[in-house]
Amino acid sequence: MNDMVAEQPWLWAGLGAYFVATLLAMWGVSPRHSGDDAETSHRHQRWVLAFIVLGVLLLTVAIGARWVRIGHGPWINLFELLMSQMWSLGLVFAALYWRLPGLRPSAVVVLPVMWVLGSWVLTLEPAVSHFPATYYNVWKWSHVGLGKIFLALLLTGVGLAGVLILRRTQRGQVWFRAMPSDAVIDKLAWRLMMLALVFDSFMLIAGAVWAQDAWGRYWAWDSLETSAFLTWLFLAIGLHVRLSYKVPPWVSGTIIIGIFAMAFSTYFGTPYLSPSAHKGVV
Amino acid sequence: MFSWFRLLASLKLTLVGMVLLGGGAALSYNNPVDVSVWVLVLPLSLLAVNLTAAIITNPRINRQIGLLVFHVCLLATVLLAGVGRMTHLDAHLEITNGQGFTPDLLLDVRKGPWHTGSLKKVAFVQGDFTVDYSAGLKRNLTHSMVYLPENGRMREQDVGDDRPLVLERYRFYTTHNKGFSPVLTWVPDQGATVTGRINMPSYPLFDYKQSNQWTPPGSRQEIKFWLQLNTGLSVGDAWVLDARNSSGVLVVTIDGLRVELEKGESVRLPDGQLRYDDLTSWMGYRVFYDPTLQWLFWVTIAGVLGLMHFFWKKLNLVPWMDEATSASVLPAEKLAGAPEKQGSKGQAV
Ligand code: HEM
Numbered sequence: 001m002n003d004m005v006a007e008q009p010w011l012w013a014g015l016g017a018y019f020v021a022t023l024l025a026m027w028g029v030s031p032r033h034s035g036d037d038a039e040t041s042h043r044h045q046r047w048v049l050a051f052i053v054l055g056v057l058l059l060t061v062a063i064g065a066r067w068v069r070i071g072h073g074p075w076i077n078l079f080e081l082l083m084s085q086m087w088s089l090g091l092v093f094a095a096l097y098w099r100l101p102g103l104r105p106s107a108v109v110v111l112p113v114m115w116v117l118g119s120w121v122l123t124l125e126p127a128v129s130h131f132p133a134t135y136y137n138v139w140k141w142s143h144v145g146l147g148k149i150f151l152a153l154l155l156t157g158v159g160l161a162g163v164l165i166l167r168r169t170q171r172g173q174v175w176f177r178a179m180p181s182d183a184v185i186d187k188l189a190w191r192l193m194m195l196a197l198v199f200d201s202f203m204l205i206a207g208a209v210w211a212q213d214a215w216g217r218y219w220a221w222d223s224l225e226t227s228a229f230l231t232w233l234f235l236a237i238g239l240h241v242r243l244s245y246k247v248p249p250w251v252s253g254t255i256i257i258g259i260f261a262m263a264f265s266t267y268f269g270t271p272y273l274s275p276s277a278h279k280g281v282v
Numbered sequence: 283m284f285s286w287f288r289l290l291a292s293l294k295l296t297l298v299g300m301v302l303l304g305g306g307a308a309l310s311y312n313n314p315v316d317v318s319v320w321v322l323v324l325p326l327s328l329l330a331v332n333l334t335a336a337i338i339t340n341p342r343i344n345r346q347i348g349l350l351v352f353h354v355c356l357l358a359t360v361l362l363a364g365v366g367r368m369t370h371l372d373a374h375l376e377i378t379n380g381q382g383f384t385p386d387l388l389l390d391v392r393k394g395p396w397h398t399g400s401l402k403k404v405a406f407v408q409g410d411f412t413v414d415y416s417a418g419l420k421r422n423l424t425h426s427m428v429y430l431p432e433n434g435r436m437r438e439q440d441v442g443d444d445r446p447l448v449l450e451r452y453r454f455y456t457t458h459n460k461g462f463s464p465v466l467t468w469v470p471d472q473g474a475t476v477t478g479r480i481n482m483p484s485y486p487l488f489d490y491k492q493s494n495q496w497t498p499p500g501s502r503q504e505i506k507f508w509l510q511l512n513t514g515l516s517v518g519d520a521w522v523l524d525a526r527n528s529s530g531v532l533v534v535t536i537d538g539l540r541v542e543l544e545k546g547e548s549v550r551l552p553d554g555q556l557r558y559d560d561l562t563s564w565m566g567y568r569v570f571y572d573p574t575l576q577w578l579f580w581v582t583i584a585g586v587l588g589l590m591h592f593f594w595k596k597l598n599l600v601p602w603m604d605e606a607t608s609a610s611v612l613p614a615e616k617l618a619g620a621p622e623k624q625g626s627k628g629q630a631v
Contacts, residue, residue, distance in 0.1 A: 052502060090606050106535065130416065130418070131422075132421075132422075132445075133421060133422050133424065133442075133443040134443055135443050136423070136443070136444065137444045156346070160294040167355075191593075191596070191597070192591075194593050194596075195593060197589065198586060198589055198590050198593060201586045201589065202586055203584070203586070205447065205579065205582050205583060207588070209579065210444075211442035212570075213445075213455075213500070214443070214444045214455075216446070216453065216455035216568040216570045217372075217462075217570060218572075218575070218578075220313065221307070221311055221312065221313050222309045222312065223311065223312065226307055226308065226310065226311040226312075229307050230304055230307055230308065233300055234304075234305050236300060237297060237300050237301070237304075240293060240297055241297065242298055243293055244293045244294055244296075244297065
């Protein structure tokens with residue numbers, strides 16, 4: 001066992017807070033509350049929100065502690081990327097959870113998806129990463145920031161997509177009884193997709209500007225660029241499929257989950273499958 | 283409107299084009315040499331025709347200003363990228379300290395058939411450079427000094443990494459490819475004296491094989507050179523690559539003769555005299571030219587702003603769910619506001 005490094009206790013505490021939020025969210029939709037009025041079912045939501053926010057705060061400290069320890073931000077290796085995504089996904093989801101009460105029960109889908117990242121980060125060594133010369137570029141901030149918002153919007157869409165699919169089961173109908181009709185959820189979900197498209201497009205533009213300066217070309221179909229373009233195109237296809245066909249809610253949900261899966265592999269798969277540029281090794 | 287034109291504008295054709303484009307993009311991954319650029323050009327052309335027809339005929343696009351701006355900019359982006367490919371230039375350059383840029387220095391030149399840049403007007407002289415390395419030989423910032431003629435004087439500019447030298451829209455980016463160049467003077471038994479430089483392989487990448495060869499003019503025998511460098515390189519510590527703080531012994535081998543030369547020393551060879559004058563450096567640049575860059579940037583930004591405009595408009599049509607309209611108390615329709623005007627079959631979001 002290695003010695004513990006500065007960020008680890010904070011990271012664990014942050015993930016612990018997310019874990020409590022997950023349990024509370026599940027408890028909140030559980031059938032034993034099926035007779036409750038809306039007021040009762042709202043009370044636990046404050047606690048869910050509080051624990052997500054607590055998790056974000058603890059992860060902020062974890063990221064800060066690592067930043068101080070290694071001298072640069074969480075941009076490079078998988079450990080850092082996952083940790084900072086856990087932070088930004090929590091932050092954006094908390095904001096949406098707070099502003100859009102109608103989607104709150106979908107936290108029982110969103111938070112477990114975040115746990116895929118959470119359990120992954122726990123298996124990784126917090127090794128010190130090298131900060132490449134091309135990462136001093138200021139476009140990095142907008143590229144990464146926009147990408148974080150994009151992924152969080154997709155994840156929130158996945159929560160609603162999960163509701164649309166789970167509602168085909170009896171249990172799902174009970175869990176999500178406090179949510180609006182499928183038609184409304186579907187609309188909200190695709191609205192989030194469209195907002196995601198805005199951020200995705202800006203992210204690609206900022207990324208291209210950075211790539212132009214960092215590698216002397218704005219687009220070269222490297223592994224990450226190809227995957228990111230396909231994600232963008234999947235979004236476009238999803239939006240246009242809905243314009244051309246009447247799509248049942250569960251299909252709509254499946255499309256959203258497909259888009260998210262593509263984005264997920266772009267963020268966490270592609271840069272680590274291919275040794276080519278963009279991973280930061282230049 | 284002709285029915286074939288409507289067919290061209292069909293949204294189903296859009297989906298076909300998008301799926302084909304997805305296939306083309308997947309095939310283009312990592313630019314394999316055996317995949318033709320047509321796997322991208324054909325779907326993009328199909329989509330461009332489809333989109334043009336849709337913009338002209340479909341009021342769902344052309345009556346909604348934000349969506350119209352977005353799709354027009356999308357079209358413009360594809361066209362600009364196409365023009366960019368036709369007019370671009372991509373090349374490499376190795377230039378030695380003190381040397382002035384000339385277009386014939388470019389290597390591996392790839393350019394579009396319409397390329398007409400003013401490369402001849404590009405003028406700069408390469409100066410010294412430094413490259414910072416962290417422990418473990420991890421490359422950090424490069425500072426390459428270049429000198430630009432300006433009002434009869436030379437202006438110094440520091441370029442490197444993501445700070446290219448931009449002249450006449452040609453962008454010069456430093457690369458990891460850089461190294462040392464011994465400056466040699468050859469005084470042949472017959473003919474004129476020549477002074478030149480021999481670029482050794484990239485350093486520190488090829489630290490272990492700093493060798494090259496040269497056949498002097500008027501001689502039939504090839505001279506082999508091997509440079510024994512002292513650069514202060516230490517893998518375990520941070521280090522700065524700087525030719526001014528480096529020295530090198532030049533090992534000259536010709537026809538069984540092996541001589542080690544220090545700076546300033548000469549050797550008598552069968553066809554003349556060779557002098558090792560100095561040790562200097564060369565920098566490798568990537569050269570990139572694409573006159574559409576700025577246009578692409580602003581057109582794509584305008585497009586996304588159009589999309590945002592369209593999106594906000596939609597948001598206003600249907601209020602987001604808020605605290606006051608809790609789902610369990612309100613029917614879905616009320617939450618969603620008044621039903622929107624919809625197109626033929628699809629759903630609006
Ligand atoms: C290339 C051919 C394309 C054509 C012919 C086309 C056509 C259309 C049409 C007719 C609409 C209908 C607007 C409405 O009913 O409200 C639309 C909407 C839209 N298009 Fe495209 N489009 C194309 C490409 C794209 C691409 C590549 C994207 C990129 C993501 C895109 C994004 C959108 C969005 C976000 C909407 C609004 C969706 C909605 O209201 O639900 N389009 N497009």
